[in-house]
Amino acid sequence: SRGVMVRVLYDAVGSWKLKREYTEALKSAGVECHSFMPVSFPMFRRKMNFRNHRKIIVIDGAVAFTGGLNIGDEYLGKGRLGHWRDTHVRLEGESVAELHKIFLYDWCMRSGEDPDKICEDVSCDECGNMHEQDLSRLPVLPLQVVASGIDSAWHSISMGYFSMISRARERAWITTPYLVPGPILMNAMMTASLAGVDVRVMMPAIKDHFLVFWGSRGNIEPLLRAGVRVFRYRKGFIHTKTLLADDDISSVGTCNMDVRSLEINFENQLFIYDKGLNGEFAQHFLADIEDSEELHLSEWEKRPIWQKILESFGRLYSAQI
Structure with missing residues (x-):
């Protein structure tokens, strides 16, 4: 109603419960709204596999938000899982343009617009807003904005995770809602732990x-056997996706520690090189431990056989999760 251009891109499968009346109301108000890779027969199986898991908000080309939060009642703690624990970040400066480009390329995949033209227009019209800002009040943090998905030949975020864990000499603290990362990252975590690194998984x-x-759950026992400390958050549901390596590198964004996020989905992640922010994330991790239980191998081995069967079943299909 104020004349602001509003574009909304949502994942068709992740938002399959979204009522048409909702999107029609947005469009009636002037919002440009598209679903990403809508699924319809007979292309159902192929297209359903490629999902957009990114969470990006860009305002006037000057401010951006990204992290684990989607838009929905459950992210306010109003869903069946109760209390919701997540991590989201606000950015200003040059990194905003990178997130903006990721959004626009996704947008053009659905809208059919020319991505080079639309990004060129944005660079002229909106990135100037960033240069006009007084950023002196903000801390300057060196960071990388990394995107991954089937449109790239490289699993860039997975490679970043592997690099962080492999280079860690003191600690590698990981928070993830899902733990089915595949053998490469599993081996990286176990190798680091066996080498004396303080590896923790929340x-x-x-x-x-x-x-x-x-x-x-099926991946917990091998980690425990390698000396990795595993914590299960009990206050509610933890949806945070963070990784801390030593005291100077942090990662936060949308990518879970599962094969689908690491190798198939469209994701975005920040890799931040700053001791101050790393320390802040570390304090959050330690606070979450207070609301968690630590698992111990001697007790974990005693879990019922039916649980072990379900874990084996879950691991069997982990590549499809």
Whole structure:
């Protein structure tokens, strides 16, 4: 109503419960609204596999938000999982343009617009807003904005995770809602722990999705055997996606520690090189431990056989999760 251009791009499968009346109301108000890779027969199976898991908000080309939060009642703690724990970040400066370009290329995949033309227009019209800002009040943090998906030949975020864990000499603290990362990252975590690095994994104690819950549990025992400390968050559901390596590198964004996020989905992640922010994330991690239970191998081995069967079933299908 104020004449602001508003564009909304949502994942068709992730938002399959979204009522048409909702999007029609947005369009009636002047909002440009598209679903990403809508699924319809007979292309159902192929297109359903490629989902957009990115979370990007860009305002006037000057401010951006990204992290784990989607738009929905459950992210306000009003869903069946109760209290929701997540991590989201606000950015200003040059990194905003990078997130903006990621959004616009996704947008053009659906709208059919020319991405080079639309990005050129944005660079002229909106990036000037960033240069006109007084950024002296803000801390300057060196960071990388990394995108991954089937449109790239490289699993860039997975490679970034591997690099962080492999280079860690003191600690690698990981928070993820799902723990089915595949053998490369599993081996990286176990190797680091066996080399004396303080490797910790924080994950939910309550079930979100059946297969991924049991698949995640199936990876706990080998980690414990390698000396990795595993914590299960009990206050509610933890949806944070962060990784801390030593005291100077942090990662936050949309990418879970699961094969789908790491190799298939469209994702975006920040890799931040700053001791201050790393310390802040570390304090959040330690605070979350207070609301968690630590698992110990001697007790974990005693879990019922039916749980082990479900874990094996979940791990079997982990590549499809």
